[in-house]
Amino acid sequence: MLSKVREDKVLKANDVLVNSTGQGTLGRVARWIDNERSTVDSHITIVRFNAVKVHPVTAGIGLLSLQETITEMGEGSTGQTELSRVELGKLKVRLPKLDQQLELGRHFDGLAKMEQTHLAENRTLAATRDALLPQLMSGKLRVKDAEAIVSAAV
Incomplete structure (x- = not known):
C-alpha cells in the first residue's frame, strides 16, 4: 500500500x-x-x-x-x-546558533535512543512477567524455576 x-x-x-x-x-x-x-x-x-x-x-x-x-x-x-x-x-x-543546535541535537538524539532502549526493555520485562506470573500463581512453576528461566533469557 x-x-x-x-x-x-x-x-x-x-x-x-x-x-x-x-x-x-x-x-x-x-x-x-x-x-x-x-x-x-x-x-x-x-x-x-x-x-x-x-x-x-x-x-x-x-x-x-x-x-x-x-x-x-x-x-x-x-x-x-x-x-x-x-x-x-x-x-x-x-x-540557538547552528553550532549550538548541533550539540543540543546530539544530546536530544542520545536521549531518544535511550528512551527507545528502555521502552524495548520494558516490553521484554512485561512479556516475561505476563508469561511467568500465571504459572507462578497457579503453582505450576516455582520461584526458583522462574528465576532460572529469567536468568537464561537475560
Missing part, C-alpha cells in the same frame, strides 16, 4: 507530526524518530526541517514546545476546527 504513496508523504526520521483537525486533538505535536516506512492520513501535517538551515532534532524539540500555541491556531467552528498549513508554516521556532 505504501508503494502508492507520494514520496514526500512517506515519513522520515526527525519529521514532526502535527494533528491538523479535531476538537481536543488539534495541535498535538510529536516527533517521528523511527526509520520504518510509514505515512499518515490527511489529518496530520508533516513538518520537515531543512537540515542545511537548522538541526532537525533541535528544531523538532523547539516545535514540540509550541504545542499550546499551535493548538490555539485552530480555525473554524466547533467540531470543524482545522489548522492551516500556511499558518503553521509561518510559525517561528526560536533556536
Whole structure:
C-alpha cells in the first residue's frame, strides 16, 4: 500500500507530526524518530526541517514546545476546527546558533535512543512477567524455576 504513496508523504526520521483537525486533538505535536516506512492520513501535517538551515532534532524539540500555541491556531467552528498549513508554516521556532543546535541535537538524539532502549526493555520485562506470573500463581512453576528461566533469557 505504501508503494502508492507520494514520496514526500512517506515519513522520515526527525519529521514532526502535527494533528491538523479535531476538537481536543488539534495541535498535538510529536516527533517521528523511527526509520520504518510509514505515512499518515490527511489529518496530520508533516513538518520537515531543512537540515542545511537548522538541526532537525533541535528544531523538532523547539516545535514540540509550541504545542499550546499551535493548538490555539485552530480555525473554524466547533467540531470543524482545522489548522492551516500556511499558518503553521509561518510559525517561528526560536533556536540557538547552528553550532549550538548541533550539540543540543546530539544530546536530544542520545536521549531518544535511550528512551527507545528502555521502552524495548520494558516490553521484554512485561512479556516475561505476563508469561511467568500465571504459572507462578497457579503453582505450576516455582520461584526458583522462574528465576532460572529469567536468568537464561537475560
